[in-house]
Amino acid sequence: AQKITQTQPGMFVQEKEAVTLDCTYDTSDPSYGLFWYKQPSSGEMIFLIYQGSYDQQNATEGRYSLNFQKARKSANLVISASQLGDSAMYFCAMRRNTGTASKLTFGTGTRLQVTL
């Protein structure tokens, strides 16, 4: 079974500062993928970034980067230069990487509030 743990129910960050959202995971699968999604108050889940378990380098997408530490089973999201529009719920998720479709297992989320 797969499990995702997000221990920060809420975080505050000042505009233009960087923030790290924590995510740890547990799985016995040798190959897996880790995702971060953003959910603003409108409700839609927006894909941010992906990291494969065999990827040698940490994933980056614009202001988002994923700090992947495989031995520690952590996949923290780093948002640089925070903007007011970054205020939202953030979910960490994982799936088995196989040759077929595979469900996502989500954490409980972290609510990020960006302040002036």
Next chain:
Amino acid sequence: GAGVSQSPSNKVTEKGKDVELRCDPISGHTALYWYRQSLGQGLEFLIYFQGNSAPDKSGLPSDRFSAERTGGSVSTLTIQRTQQEDSAVYLCASSLVVSGGFTDTQYFGPGTRLTVL
């Protein structure tokens, strides 16, 4: 291009009634997923379809829940004899499935908010 669409956006129903929720995936995406998001349970997987393979129904909470996918595209999630605990946001997602490789990222629709009175 067009994203995943869901209808209705909101549904209010009375306990005991049946409801149907619809999902239109991104064109060309062969995998389609249903999830449920509620305050008490967070985000839960319900069911997924991939091409012509048998769906994975392992997340359906009871036999009151069923889903079908017609023509490999549109999907309908049906909840029979709704209960108050069925109140939640029902999210649909779709993805490509790369032959011989890994699935692509799941892209989500805006969800259907179901309220059972």
